[in-house]
Amino acid sequence: MHMTVDQRSPRHSPQTCSVIAEHLSRIGDRWTLPVVVTLRDGPLRFNQLRRGVGGISQQMLTRTLRALERDGMVDRTVHPTVPPQVEYALTALGGSLGDQALQLGSWIVANLAEIERCRSAFDAEKA
Amino acid sequence: MHMTVDQRSPRHSPQTCSVIAEHLSRIGDRWTLPVVVTLRDGPLRFNQLRRGVGGISQQMLTRTLRALERDGMVDRTVHPTVPPQVEYALTALGGSLGDQALQLGSWIVANLAEIERCRSAFDAEKA
DNA sequence: CGGAATCCTAAGTGATACTG
């Protein structure tokens, strides 16, 4: 942080860039970051998490959690009770991703009005 | 920058979150950030930019640039020569987005090995 | 309760051909 970004340095090799792009579109999908951000407030069970995120289908929550689990962002703990209870919690890695998500979120919030203004102007002169 | 992110603060209302998610999946697509990052080194013409990004089809570059222009991230300047020359440059807003992209990129690079390790472990125990 | 399986639609993306 506070690293001064050189305006003209290439910074990453093309291959590295494509790897970055790959992971970026991975976590930039519709639900990954909302789920991660929701889990920052503490571990949740499946349906608690689903309500917390809001608007996500059962299937997409399952898929998103599997992907996050696979990437080491989320821990899945099954309590052998009946009915079964499954608890999801962020790993350290996942928490770190959450930090990034919040930063990006802050940037978006900070620039939202400007973006909307630009869109309106663009659309207006197209008409 | 350097804002300490409170581990447990709710941070954003649900509506705000969904707006964030919306913009996030907007810029989290396959090409937006690669294009923005490429443009950080200075203005480029269409085909220069295409070569710089690498691997992008002509159609996707056009669409990505239109979307960026609409959002006020990129300026498009047509020089009335023959054959026509069109120059694309980041706006201040676009540069700011580029900064965010680089930060996220740095996070990905820093955690790539760990992620890959987790994936291998996950896939292994699935077999 | 926490999923898996299946079906379906819409959107993202690439390839190709054509144009001012």
Place this chain on the structure above:
DNA sequence: CAGTATCACTTAGGATTCCG
């Protein structure tokens, strides 16, 4: 050179149904 138009393909995502 810098696009536009069209088509075909793949994927994301929702809805529904069924299971341990």
